[in-house]
Amino acid sequence: MSGTMANITDAFLDRLSKGKGRIIITASSASEVSKEREVPKATDQKQHPVKKGEAEGQVVIGRVR
16 A cells, blocks of 8 residues: 555544544544555455544534535
């Protein structure tokens, strides 16, 4: 799998997601290289999207038209 690794850790993502109303959504964990869409299938289960943080109520990421 080719790509460029960023210098990001899970602890950094945890710090970013502290506090109410803040959620971090990433295409992969800090130790993985991100690829486009259908992530686990496209990476043979080697990459797993991550959501950190808490939200009250509904979190809308997109909408169906």
